Amino acid sequence: MHNPRWTEEEMILAANLAYKRQWRGVNSRTPGISELSELLRSAKFHADEAKDDRFRSTSSVSMKVNNLIAGHPQRTGGGLRSTSAEKLVVQKFIDDPNKMMAEAARIRKQI
DSSP states (O other): OOOOOOOHHHHHHHHHHHHHTTTOOOOTTSTTHHHHHHHHHHSOSSOGGGOOTTTTOHHHHHHHHHHHHHTSTTOOOSSOOOOHHHHHHHHHHHHOHHHHHHHHHHHHHHO
16 A cells, blocks of 8 residues: 555645744654644545555654645755645745635644
């Protein structure tokens, strides 16, 4: 099995955590990572058959949050990479954080 690509909804939830942490880096023990991992594992964004034991683990969630942080235009330093999709979600948070926090709350409620 494999871990499916992150949906935009999942990235919004991860970026919401990064935003709340003021775009500071995380690891698998950072407060909020375990809760987000459990939430994403329970969500129905992907078929259950596509999920394995590593699906949205605390390690994969912390890596995604850090990749989103790397997409912030004011971030300096190396070591992290960010895709165009991740950068787009980050830019949406920069442009209208209230709208994106409301969107994250809506997605959480939907789950």
